[in-house]
Every structure is written in structure tokens, then in C-alpha cells.
Amino acid sequence: MSDYLFEMRGIKKSFNGVPALSGIDLRVRPGECLGLCGENGAGKSTLMKVLSGVYPHGSWEGDILWQGRPLQARSVRDSEHAGIVIIHQELMLVPGLSVLENLFLGNELTRPGGRMDYEAMQVRAKALLQELQLEDVDVSLPLMHFGGGHQQLFEIAKALAKHARLLIFDEPTSSLTAKETDVLLGIIERLKRRGIACIYISHKLDEVARVCDTVSVIRDGRHVATHAAHELDENRIIALMVGREIETLYPRVPHDIGDVLLRAEHVVCHDVADPARKRVDDVSFSLRQGEILGIAGLVGAGRTELVSAIFGAYPGHSEAQLWLEGEPLRIRSPQDAIRAGLGLVPEDRKRHGIVPLMGVDQNITLATLRHYARAGRVDREHEEREAENQIGRMRVKTANAALPIALLSGGNQQKALFARMLLTRPKILILDEPTRGVDVGAKADIYRLIFELAAEGVSIILVSSELPEILGVSDRVLVMSEGRLTGNFVNAGLTQEQIMAAAIGSASTAGPANVPGRQVHEGEQPLVF
Amino acid sequence: MHAQDFRRLFVRYKILALLLALAAIWIFFHVATGGAFISARNLSNLLRQTSITGMLACGMVFVIIAGEIDLSVGSLLGLLGGVVAVLTVNLQWSSWSAVLLVLLLGLAAGLFNGFIVTRLRVPSFIVGLGGMLAFRGVLQGITHGATIAPVPADLVYLAEGYLPPWPSSLLATGAFAVLVALTLLRRRRRKAQSIPQAAAWLDVLKLAVAGAVLAIFTSMLNRYSGIPLPVLLLLALLVIFSYVASQTVLGRHIYAVGGNVEASRLSGIRVSGVKMVVFGLMGLMCAFAGIINTARLAAGSPSAGTNGELDAIAACFIGGTSMRGGAGTVHGALIGALVMASLDNGMSMMDVDNYWQLIVKGAILVIAVWVDVLSGAKRD
Numbered sequence: 001m002s003d004y005l006f007e008m009r010g011i012k013k014s015f016n017g018v019p020a021l022s023g024i025d026l027r028v029r030p031g032e033c034l035g036l037c038g039e040n041g042a043g044k045s046t047l048m049k050v051l052s053g054v055y056p057h058g059s060w061e062g063d064i065l066w067q068g069r070p071l072q073a074r075s076v077r078d079s080e081h082a083g084i085v086i087i088h089q090e091l092m093l094v095p096g097l098s099v100l101e102n103l104f105l106g107n108e109l110t111r112p113g114g115r116m117d118y119e120a121m122q123v124r125a126k127a128l129l130q131e132l133q134l135e136d137v138d139v140s141l142p143l144m145h146f147g148g149g150h151q152q153l154f155e156i157a158k159a160l161a162k163h164a165r166l167l168i169f170d171e172p173t174s175s176l177t178a179k180e181t182d183v184l185l186g187i188i189e190r191l192k193r194r195g196i197a198c199i200y201i202s203h204k205l206d207e208v209a210r211v212c213d214t215v216s217v218i219r220d221g222r223h224v225a226t227h228a229a230h231e232l233d234e235n236r237i238i239a240l241m242v243g244r245e246i247e248t249l250y251p252r253v254p255h256d257i258g259d260v261l262l263r264a265e266h267v268v269c270h271d272v273a274d275p276a277r278k279r280v281d282d283v284s285f286s287l288r289q290g291e292i293l294g295i296a297g298l299v300g301a302g303r304t305e306l307v308s309a310i311f312g313a314y315p316g317h318s319e320a321q322l323w324l325e326g327e328p329l330r331i332r333s334p335q336d337a338i339r340a341g342l343g344l345v346p347e348d349r350k351r352h353g354i355v356p357l358m359g360v361d362q363n364i365t366l367a368t369l370r371h372y373a374r375a376g377r378v379d380r381e382h383e384e385r386e387a388e389n390q391i392g393r394m395r396v397k398t399a400n401a402a403l404p405i406a407l408l409s410g411g412n413q414q415k416a417l418f419a420r421m422l423l424t425r426p427k428i429l430i431l432d433e434p435t436r437g438v439d440v441g442a443k444a445d446i447y448r449l450i451f452e453l454a455a456e457g458v459s460i461i462l463v464s465s466e467l468p469e470i471l472g473v474s475d476r477v478l479v480m481s482e483g484r485l486t487g488n489f490v491n492a493g494l495t496q497e498q499i500m501a502a503a504i505g506s507a508s509t510a511g512p513a514n515v516p517g518r519q520v521h522e523g524e525q526p527l528v529f
Numbered sequence: 530m531h532a533q534d535f536r537r538l539f540v541r542y543k544i545l546a547l548l549l550a551l552a553a554i555w556i557f558f559h560v561a562t563g564g565a566f567i568s569a570r571n572l573s574n575l576l577r578q579t580s581i582t583g584m585l586a587c588g589m590v591f592v593i594i595a596g597e598i599d600l601s602v603g604s605l606l607g608l609l610g611g612v613v614a615v616l617t618v619n620l621q622w623s624s625w626s627a628v629l630l631v632l633l634l635g636l637a638a639g640l641f642n643g644f645i646v647t648r649l650r651v652p653s654f655i656v657g658l659g660g661m662l663a664f665r666g667v668l669q670g671i672t673h674g675a676t677i678a679p680v681p682a683d684l685v686y687l688a689e690g691y692l693p694p695w696p697s698s699l700l701a702t703g704a705f706a707v708l709v710a711l712t713l714l715r716r717r718r719r720k721a722q723s724i725p726q727a728a729a730w731l732d733v734l735k736l737a738v739a740g741a742v743l744a745i746f747t748s749m750l751n752r753y754s755g756i757p758l759p760v761l762l763l764l765a766l767l768v769i770f771s772y773v774a775s776q777t778v779l780g781r782h783i784y785a786v787g788g789n790v791e792a793s794r795l796s797g798i799r800v801s802g803v804k805m806v807v808f809g810l811m812g813l814m815c816a817f818a819g820i821i822n823t824a825r826l827a828a829g830s831p832s833a834g835t836n837g838e839l840d841a842i843a844a845c846f847i848g849g850t851s852m853r854g855g856a857g858t859v860h861g862a863l864i865g866a867l868v869m870a871s872l873d874n875g876m877s878m879m880d881v882d883n884y885w886q887l888i889v890k891g892a893i894l895v896i897a898v899w900v901d902v903l904s905g906a907k908r909d
Contacts, residue, residue, distance in 0.1 A: 313795055338797040352795055355788035357855050366785055367796035373778045380776075381722050388724075420796065 004065070005030045005197050006084070006166055011050055011062035020046045021060070021221040026199075028166065033188060033198040035212030035229065037205070039241055039467065043221040044201055048168055052086040053079035083165035087155045089174055095144040100125050102143050103158050128157040132187055149180030156187065167191065168199045173207060174300050185211045203298045203504060205234045217241055234504075235497065242467060242496035250472030251444075253451040257475060258289030261459050262310075262428055263323040269305040269483075272316035279305040280318070281483040287428065292450065292460040294474030294491070296467065297503050302483040303463045304347050307430045311337045311344045324427075338367060343426030345417050347433045347463070349410065353417045356406035360398050361387035363405045364416050368423040390419035395445055411442025418449065429453060430461045435469060447473060467496040481505035543849045546900070547864050554868065558875030566875055569752040576750075577688075579870040580759035581606075581818045581825075583863050585841035586848070587763075587770045588639075588814030590862040591807045593845050594774075596787040596854030597653040599808065601642060601660025602815050603837030607830075608668040609635050609819030614677040614829020617684060624684040632816045638664075639812015640805060647801035661838065669831045678828035688824035691755035700756075701747040705740050712736060759821045763863070766817070770859040783807060787854030840869050843890070847897040868893070 850857030
């Protein structure tokens with residue numbers, strides 16, 4: 001009989017033959033808080049989906065023991081029934097329903113006949129909220145009256161209403177203020193004293209250090225190390241998170257870097273739902289001709305918003321002052337951007353990239369259709385020829401050019417989207433997570449192309465969450481953290497640890513005193529206007 | 530051939546399944562009416578009935594492909610038809626100037642709907658619902674709730690006239706010659722640029738089928754009085770809309786916007802511009818349909834076009850237009866309109882009560898889309 005509440009042994013999971021998890025062991029005692037750290041894409045989310053029943057028992061290998069007995073959850077309901085509740089980064093609450101209705105959503109207390117027992121729920125809600133020191137909340141108000149901090153606590157109350165014994169927090173503080181974070185961490189301490197166990201996933205290592213008793217680090221789907229929290233400091237955790245050699249996936253081609261091509265100043269993006277909140281807060285940078293500029297940062301740091309704003313595609317309110325080749329540039333829509341010589345390969349291929357039912361060829365020519373038309377009529381032969389050329393150049397693997405693009409693999413879809421933008425002959429190509437969900441072969445093709453373009457004098461902005469990619473490809477690296485620019489490094493001797501430190505926003509390592517990757521100040525660049 | 534091959538054939542050429550269904554419907558009515566359904570006179574009549582729903586379906590199929598919907602078209606058709614009647618009967622305008630003004634009005638009304646959808650960002654379902662009520666209200670206001678008749682004879686001729694047999698034959702022959710010429714030209718162009726092309730036998734087969742359809746169609750109609758003018762107009766619209774859909778930048782952009790609006794926007798397509806054009810064309814089609822409807826009734830009626838939007842939308846869905854946008858064809862929608870008109874026509878001939886007609890049409894719509902969902906289920 002073990003004294004662990006929960007144990008995972010040798011968890012393996014793969015998607016279409018590509019391993020996402022290859023042997024993970026985790027253990028949590030009652031009343032213990034386990035910090036789980038790893039880079040983006042290390043396998044944390046997959047792991048959480050395994051243990052919360054999103055991936056049913058049988059779709060992965062290994063064992064999960066719950067109170068010493070095997071747990072074979074076939075659905076989220078099964079694992080919640082056992083007492084495992086996950087609190088997602090994106091809150092799973094219904095804004096229009098009252099707090100009370102949200103607390104018992106899917107778990108309603110009822111009277112015979114299925115009628116909601118509001119009295120019983122009110123009594124129970126009161127007790128739950130008291131535990132979280134939220135006595136003064138009026139549970140009959142719609143949820144949307146409360147801010148993100150409160151909503152997070154309601155999620156916890158909702159989990160407690162389900163008699164949770166193990167709470168999993170996935171980046172719980174990513175949208176909380178410092179004060180709200182303090183409250184949350186305090187509550188986790190109280191829960192621990194009541195014997196409730198937690199798994200705390202966060203990039204914010206100071207929080208991990210504050211609240212966790214034990215820290216496990218995973219990397220590339222493997223369990224790297226587990227130590228008592230007091231044995232580790234932030235630098236040690238970062239080293240464990242990244243610690244791998246850069247593979248020779250990046251066939252660096254020397255290329256000339258010219259004068260400043262694009263200068264962006266005071267880029268500000270306001271949150272779509274909450275305009276008072278800034279997703280990008282006064283970011284300025286410049287880009288030289290033929291330069292590959294990496295933008296690193298954690299998920300939610302505002303990188304996608306920054307490049308969308310420059311491309312005229314940010315959905316909310318944004319401001320930016322731009323100069324292209326010294327001339328002021330106004331971009332209000334993607335059309336303006338494309339006309340000015342910018343191209344964007346978006347992050348979310350499915351939602352923003354492909355037109356699924358259309359053929360590969362028509363997807364490729366979508367942005368440049370007018371080039372093949374006379375008096376509004378498309379010259380199909382011309383169009384097909386261009387598409388075939390691109391399919392050849394990009395090595396898009398497709399049975400024929402007219403095949404609906406939805407049938408292609410992610411890597412080949414991505415290459416087709418590259419081709420779409422290359423046909424616009426951009427001076428600046430913005431790539432937002434270009435290798436996400438792409439197999440290694442296609443990755444290598446994409447890197448090869450990036451270097452080819454840079455050698456032709458095209459400037460590249462590469463947004464990526466994969467640090468080896470950022471370091472393997474970029475000439476210079478910008479790092480963002482919570483909407484702000486926290487690092488601007490020339491990529492010479494730059495290390496993943498430095499980038500990670502700037503991305504986490506910890507002041508100890510991001511300062512200019514840090515020698516190998518020289519921190520560049522915008523002022524010292526000879527600006528050409 | 531195995532069942533699976535059949536299935537694949539139908540998924541690829543949905544239109545085949547639709548034509549088979551249409552044939553089944555016709556044969557059923559032919560037997561049920563004791564041989565009266567497939568006669569020159571009735572087919573002429575049937576096609577004329579199809580033309581009004583068909584015109585609306587031409588516009589509607591673009592609206593639906595672009596990922597929108599327009600519920601106001603029945604009322605707008607009625608309103609525009611009413612305006613023609615008021616102008617010609619009450620105000621003594623000449624038919625031609627009235628027709629011209631109404632076409633412009635239709636275009637303007639469509640653009641107005643498009644403006645509210647794209648600029649004011651009201652969902653098109655709501656804009657259509659509002660227009661459905663408001664346009665009907667305006668119609669009842671200008672007609673004072675009474676039928677306005679009789680409209681001038683030259684207007685009636687638009688709906689009741691025929692292209693006489695020998696020009697009809699000439700037209701059909703000419704159309705066939707153009708098809709042959711276009712096919713040859715395309716083959717030559719592709720050969721010159723060494724682009725792979727369809728097998729020669731397939732092109733010959735396609736031309737042979739097209740020729741046979743043209744010949745049967747024309748000779749059948751010629752045995753009565755020739756091609757009815759509204760049918761001629763519908764055929765012209767079929768050619769124009771198919772051309773726009775398959776050959777032009779605009780057409781491609783309509784499919785792209787409906788297929789993935791974000792991807793289109795990021796590719797530099799002016800999404801709101803495309804949608805404006807689509808709604809504008811829809812309004813124009815309402816004007817054509819309204820004019821023909823008034824001409825056919827020889828009167829402007831305050832209830833004209835009631836439920837017209839539902840017939841047009843049903844025609845599009847029966848014709849294989851995707852509910853989520855991004856896919857569909859003009860000829861499919863027109864065959865859908867022919868299915869709807871055949872049901873009306875056949876059941877009227879069988880003296881089926883009106884309530885049964887509604888039940889059958891409703892059931893056919895749901896079944897048609899269900900079959901479509903079944904055949905497409907494997908794609909997702």
C-alpha cells in the first residue's frame with residue numbers, strides 16, 4: 001500500500017506514430033503540491049489530458065494508480081468522479097449564467113423529477129465560497145460581473161463542489177494580476193492543509209517555488225527529474241527544462257544583412273474583450289533587410305498580437321507607427337500589408353490559413369489570383385502553372401494539384417501556405433509558429449527555405465515557442481513577456497537559459513550585464529531613415 | 530461496379546444523384562397522372578414555373594456559398610413586382626422604363642442589405658428576417674393591400690411570350706457550336722503549354738451529353754411553342770452565374786470567403802466587398818423574379834412572393850450547396866429549383882391538397898440534405 005494519492009507509471013502516448021509522451025512518471029501525496037515544468041510542447045498538456053480522462057484509458061500506455069488502485073478513466077466524468085479535477089488555462093465557465101449555476105454546472109443538485117434544488121445549492125455554495133474567503137460574493141449575479149481573479153476562484157469552488165481530491169492547475173495565473181495571484185496561492189496553501197493535492201503547471205518559476213513542495217521537469221515527452229522544491233533554484237529548473245543539444249536541423253546559410261527595412265514603434269494592442277488590458281504594451285523594434293528576427297516568449301506573451309497588428313490583422317484596437325525603407329507606412333488591413341510587401345503565414349493553420357474544401361492549387365494562388373486574371377477572368381492555365389511551380393519548389397507532397405488541401409498533412413499544408421505568401425513577392429515575411437505540428441522532414445524543408453529567402457534579401461520575422469528553433473535560425477532575437485519587450489539579443493553565443501529568463505521576466509538574468517548574448521539597446525543601432 | 534464505386538461516383542458527381550432523383554420524381558408523376566406529366570405542354574409550363582424560383586436560387590447560391598443567408602428575398606420579390614405594377618398601371622410609365630428602374634431598385638435594396646451585414650455587422654439571418662417583414666410592409670403600403678391590374682400587354686409578354694421554334698433551334702445549335710469551340714480552344718491552349726488535360730474521350734462524352742440535352746430540350750419545347758421567354762432569361766442567368774463562379778476572380782473569392790473567412794482576409798481579399806457584391810446580385814435577381822412574377826400574374830399582388838425565400842433556399846440545399854458555405858454550384862441550385870417546381874406541378878396535376886404539397890416539399894428538403902450529409906460524412 002503506497003502513501004501516494006496518485007501515481008503515473010511509464011505513461012506513453014503517440015499521435016499517428018509520432019511520440020508525444022515517452023515514459024512519464026509522476027507521484028503526488030495527499031496535501032502535496034507538485035510543480036510541473038517544461039517548455040512549450042514538452043508534453044505537459046498531453047500529460048494532463050491523459051490523467052484527466054480526455055484521452056480515455058487504452059489510448060495510451062502505462063498505469064495510473066489512484067489511492068493505490070488502478071484507475072481506468074474512460075472519460076473526463078470518470079476521472080472527476082474519482083476526484084481529479086483540472087482547472088484549465090481558459091476558464092470553462094458560462095459567462096451568462098449566474099455564479100451559482102456555474103458552480104454546479106453539470107453537477108446540479110436536484111429534487112425528484114429533475115427540478116433544480118436552488119436552496120440546497122445556495123447552502124452548499126455558501127460553504128464552498130466561505131472556504132475560499134469569498135463570503136461577500138452574491139452568487140445570483142451573472143458570472144461576467146466578476147473579473148478573471150474571481151472567476152479562477154469560482155473554478156476552484158466548482159472543483160471542490162465535485163469533491164475533488166486532486167486539483168490540476170494549468171497556467172492558473174496567466175491572466176491574473178499580482179494581487180489576485182497572491183490570493184490564489186494563499187488558497188492553494190489552505191487546500192494543501194486540508195489534504196487536497198495539487199499539480200501546478202506554470203512557466204512562472206517564482207510561483208512554483210512559493211507554492212510547490214516538489215518539482216518535476218519534463219522535456220520532449222520524457223520525465224527529466226523530480227526534486228524537492230527547496231533543492232532547486234530557478235536557474236537549475238531552466239537548465240533542466242531546456243538542457244539539450246541543438247540538433248543539426250538548421251542548415252545555416254551565411255547571408256548579408258542590410259540597412260533597416262522596417263521600423264515599428266510604440267505598438268500597442270488592446271484586448272478584444274477588455275480594451276483596458278494591453279496584450280502588447282508599447283513595443284518598438286526594427287528589422288533589417290535580409291535579417292532573420294526571432295521573437296521568443298511564452299504562450300500569451302503577445303507575440304502573435306504584435307505581428308498581427310503590424311500586418312493589419314489584429315481583431316481588436318491596436319496602434320503602431322511603422323516606417324518601411326524610411327517612409328511612413330499606414331497599414332489598416334491585410335490588403336494594405338500585402339500591397340506594401342508584407343506576408344504573413346499565420347499561427348493557426350486550420351482557422352486562419354487553409355480554405356479546406358479548395359484544391360491545393362487554388363489555396364496557393366488565393367492571395368495573388370488577380371495576377372493571373374484579365375478583365376476579371378482567371379487564366380486557369382497560367383494559374384495552374386504557377387501553382388505547379390510552387391508545389392515543386394516547396395516539395396509539397398500531394399497526389400495532384402487539385403486535391404482538397406484538407407486531405408494533406410500539416411507539414412504539406414504549411415508549405416502550401418508558404419507558397420501562397422511567396423507568390424506575393426514579400427519584402428518581409430512574418431512566420432508565426434511555422435513548424436507547429438509539422439514533422440521533422442517538413443521542418444527541415446521550411447528552415448532551408450527561410451535561409452534561401454534571407455539570402456535573397458527577404459527579411460523574416462519568426463515567432464516561435466521552440467527555443468532551439470529560435471536559436472538555430474535567428475540572426476537576432478526579441479523576447480516578449482506579458483506584452484512587453486524584455487530582451488533584444490544578437491544571436492551570438494546566446495543561450496536558451498538567457499532567453500527563458502527574459503521570457504519569464506525574471507530580472508536577475510535578463511540585464512545587459514549578461515555578456516555572451518549581447519543585449520542590444522535600440523539606441524545603439526545606426527538607424528537609417 | 531460495386532456499391533462502393535457507385536457511392537464514390539455520387540460523391541464526386543453529386544449532380545448525378547440529383548438527376549436520378551429528378552428522373553424518379555418525373556416518372557412517378559408521369560405514371561400517376563396517366564401520361565400527362567411528361568408532355569410538351571406541361572414541360573413548357575413546368576420550366577416556366579421553375580424560372581422564378583430559379584432566378585432567386587441563382588442569387589441565393591452565391592449568398593450561401595459566401596457563408597451568409599438572405600431571408601428577405603420573397604418579400605423583396607413581391608415589393609419590386611408591386612413597384613412595377615404601380616409604375617405601369619397607376620403612374621402610366623412605359624414598361625421598359627419601369628423595368629429599368631426596378632432593376633436598379635433591386636440592386637440598391639440588395640446592396641443595402643449587404644451594407645447592414647458587412648458595415649454594421651448585423652448577422653445576415655437577422656437582416657433578412659427584418660427585410661422579410663419590412664419589405665412586405667412597404668408592399669402592402671404602396672398597394673394599399675389591393676391587387677393592381679391590369680399591367681400592360683408588353684410586360685405580360687415577358688412572362689408569356691416564346692422564342693419561336695426556328696430561332697430556338699438556331700440558338701441551341703449556336704450554343705452547341707460555342708461549347709465545342711471552347712472545348713477545342715481549351716485543349717489547344719493546354720497542349721501548347723503542356724499542362725495535363727482530361728482524356729479526349731471524356732471531353733467528347735461531355736459534349737455529346739450536352740448536345741443531347743440541348744437537342745431534347747429544344748425539340749420538346751419546340752413541339753409546343755418554342756422556348757418561353759422567362760426560361761430563356763433563366764438560361765442566360767445560368768450561363769452568366771456559372772461563368773462568374775468558375776472563371777472569375779470574384780467567383781473564386783466568393784468560395785474562399787465562404788470556405789474560410791479568416792484565411793481570405795489574411796490573403797488580402799476584401800471580404801466585405803465580396804459580400805456586398807453577392808448581396809447586390811441577390812437584390813438584382815429579386816428584381817428579375819419580381820418583374821416576371823408580376824408579368825405572369827398580369828397584376829401586382831400584395832401577397833406575391835410569399836415563401837419565395839424558402840423555395841430558393843431549399844433549391845440551393847437540394848442542389849448540393851454546403852450549409853457552412855464554401856461549396857455549391859449554380860446548375861445544382863437550378864436543378865434543385867426544378868425539383869421543387871416539379872413537386873408543385875405534379876401534385877397540382879394529381880389534385881393533391883395544398884397541405885400535402887407542403888408536407889411533401891418539406892420532407893423532400895430534409896431527406897435531400899440528409900443524403901448529402903451521409904455522402905459527405907467520411908470527409909471530416
